[in-house]
Amino acid sequence: MAKRIDVKDLNLFYGKFHAVDQVSLAVPPRNVTAFIGPSGCGKSTVLRSLNRMHEVIPGARAEGKVLLDGEDIYASTVDPVSVRRTIGMVFQRPNPFPTMSIRDNVVAGLKLAGLRDRKKLDEVAERALRGANLWAEVKDRLNRPGGGLSGGQQQRLCIARAIAVQPDVLLMDEPCSALDPISTLAIEDLIQELKKDFTIVIVTHNMQQAARVSDQTAFFNLAGVGQPGRLIELDDTEKIFSNPTQKATEDYISGRFG
Amino acid sequence: MSTATDLDRPATPPAFQEINASRRFKNRLATVLVAGAFVFALAPLVWLLITVLAKGLRYVFNADWWQKSLAGLTSRQFGGGVYHAIIGTLLQGLICAVIAVPIAILVAVYLVEYGKRSRLARAVTFTVDILSGVPSIVAALFIYALWVTTLGLPRSAFAVSLALVLLMIPVVVRTTEELLKIVPDELREAAYALGVPKWKTIVKIVIPTAMSGIITGISLAVARVMGETAPVLVLVGYTAYINYDPFDGNMASLPLLMTAERLTTNAVGEARVWGAAVTLILIITVFNLLGSLISRLTSLKTK
Numbered sequence: 245m246a247k248r249i250d251v252k253d254l255n256l257f258y259g260k261f262h263a264v265d266q267v268s269l270a271v272p273p274r275n276v277t278a279f280i281g282p283s284g285c286g287k288s289t290v291l292r293s294l295n296r297m298h299e300v301i302p303g304a305r306a307e308g309k310v311l312l313d314g315e316d317i318y319a320s321t322v323d324p325v326s327v328r329r330t331i332g333m334v335f336q337r338p339n340p341f342p343t344m345s346i347r348d349n350v351v352a353g354l355k356l357a358g359l360r361d362r363k364k365l366d367e368v369a370e371r372a373l374r375g376a377n378l379w380a381e382v383k384d385r386l387n388r389p390g391g392g393l394s395g396g397q398q399q400r401l402c403i404a405r406a407i408a409v410q411p412d413v414l415l416m417d418e419p420c421s422a423l424d425p426i427s428t429l430a431i432e433d434l435i436q437e438l439k440k441d442f443t444i445v446i447v448t449h450n451m452q453q454a455a456r457v458s459d460q461t462a463f464f465n466l467a468g469v470g471q472p473g474r475l476i477e478l479d480d481t482e483k484i485f486s487n488p489t490q491k492a493t494e495d496y497i498s499g500r501f502g
Numbered sequence: 503m504s505t506a507t508d509l510d511r512p513a514t515p516p517a518f519q520e521i522n523a524s525r526r527f528k529n530r531l532a533t534v535l536v537a538g539a540f541v542f543a544l545a546p547l548v549w550l551l552i553t554v555l556a557k558g559l560r561y562v563f564n565a566d567w568w569q570k571s572l573a574g575l576t577s578r579q580f581g582g583g584v585y586h587a588i589i590g591t592l593l594q595g596l597i598c599a600v601i602a603v604p605i606a607i608l609v610a611v612y613l614v615e616y617g618k619r620s621r622l623a624r625a626v627t628f629t630v631d632i633l634s635g636v637p638s639i640v641a642a643l644f645i646y647a648l649w650v651t652t653l654g655l656p657r658s659a660f661a662v663s664l665a666l667v668l669l670m671i672p673v674v675v676r677t678t679e680e681l682l683k684i685v686p687d688e689l690r691e692a693a694y695a696l697g698v699p700k701w702k703t704i705v706k707i708v709i710p711t712a713m714s715g716i717i718t719g720i721s722l723a724v725a726r727v728m729g730e731t732a733p734v735l736v737l738v739g740y741t742a743y744i745n746y747d748p749f750d751g752n753m754a755s756l757p758l759l760m761t762a763e764r765l766t767t768n769a770v771g772e773a774r775v776w777g778a779a780v781t782l783i784l785i786i787t788v789f790n791l792l793g794s795l796i797s798r799l800t801s802l803k804t805k
Contacts (some may be wrong), residue, residue, distance in 0.1 A: 328695055328696070339692045341693075342802040385708070406696070
């Protein structure tokens with residue numbers, strides 16, 4: 245199940261624009277890593293490169309290595325589709341499939357991969373919804389459209405959808421930024437639960453959230469507009485928030501800029 | 503008492519002004535212009551509808567009208583029906599849709615999902631634009647040149663359908679393209695992130711999300727081509743008999759029947775022409791209603 249990620253000398257581009265420069269970092273399994281930093285510093289770009297979603301954007305490309313338990317996901321023989329099957333993702337805005345019911349949303353990944361067994365799918369749906377702390381709220385309306393849920397419920401539905409395919413790693417791109425504090429709390433609790441089974445990387449703009457949920461924190465920064473983003477510091481969350489080695493990290497978390 | 507007058511007077515001058523006369527006038531003028539344009543645009547349509555219904559409606563309340571052809575009837579005999587023309591119109595429209603819709607949807611998928619702004623995609627868009635401006639008579643003559651002159655095949659209902667295909671493809675491509683474009687990229691990314699290949703994302707996520715609108719677009723396009731007259735005039739001959747074979751022989755259709763019977767300058771001809779006009783309008787209305795019904799059934803629900 246949960247696997248480790250090692251990023252080596254990763255450079256990311258959008259067309260000619262050099263977005264992220266020479267990032268190397270390690271994410272241990274069953275661990276929550278938070279990416280923080282000012283807007284435009286490339287933290288979301290790095291996150292998206294971890295399951296080859298970066299290259300979905302026209303003109304975007306990646307150089308360097310991302311190793312999942314030692315296997316390079318950017319090797320020329322690797323099918324990006326199989327990478328994404330192993331490394332799931334939750335997005336900033338909840339994006340349930342509007343044509344599908346709650347149940348079908350959860351099992352969409354398996355169904356689209358060709359699994360037809362109704363009983364198996366129902367089991368998976370229940371397990372994933374329980375895993376996403378949503379089962380109690382939706383068990384009586386599994387056949388209703390996913391779009392009818394509240395924002396927080398939709399986001400947990402998306403998490404259920406992501407964990408239903410049993411990935412090794414779960415990437416979360418500001419999963420709470422569109423949610424109210426109660427729903428945010430629900431998701432943060434959920435992250436603590438999910439950590440037992442998955443390796444989690446989360447991008448967040450909320451430093452308290454990073455401090456609350458993560459085991460280690462990576463701070464990204466950029467020298468200026470149009471400059472590539474860089475990884476400034478990666479350390480245990482406690483260390484980053486109490487005693488960072490870099491001046492820029494300290495300035496950022498103490499609110500002096502960004 | 504002086505205190506009473508003090509209470510009557512506002513403590514501070516009002517902060518907001520009234521709408522001044524010139525703005526009020528401009529507002530009136532704009533309202534009149536917009537409403538006038540609406541009436542001006544709508545009046546001829548209503549007039550047309552009333553005329554057609556007034557002249558033709560009484561002939562269609564008759565079982566024979568929908569079940570019989572005009573076979574064996576002279577231009578002086580009342581009776582018979584336009585079943586042969588209804589079948590022709592539906593058959594030609596259906597064959598056209600069966601050919602045009604898959605091609606048009608594939609083109610739109612290419613343009614939105616694969617071509618983006620590539621050179622080929624721009625060339626295709628340009629061609630579709632040109633094609634959508636081609637008059638139906640030109641499409642008909644092109645098919646005549648291809649089908650009859652070059653390939654040496656006889657005029658037939660199928661040739662009509664081919665000309666209608668040329669007219670239908672650009673309409674469906676355009677609407678489908680616009681509808682695929684408004685499907686949020688977030689849905690595509692959500693599917694990719696689940697390890698769903700791109701083609702499956704398009705087939706199972708993107709197209710179903712846009713399906714309701716695509717169906718509306720198709721039903722409007724079908725309704726439009728069923729009323730086309732130039733292709734049936736050029737590419738097939740009129741007959742008063744029922745013909746189910748699109749590849750062989752003459753086949754009537756409602757527009758063709760109307761142009762043929764227009765030459766019958768008596769009450770019988772009048773009945774047939776106006777009756778056929780009402781029938782055509784009814785069929786097109788049914789198609790539009792059917793389209794909006796299906797699109798409502800397939801539309802995205804939140805409850």
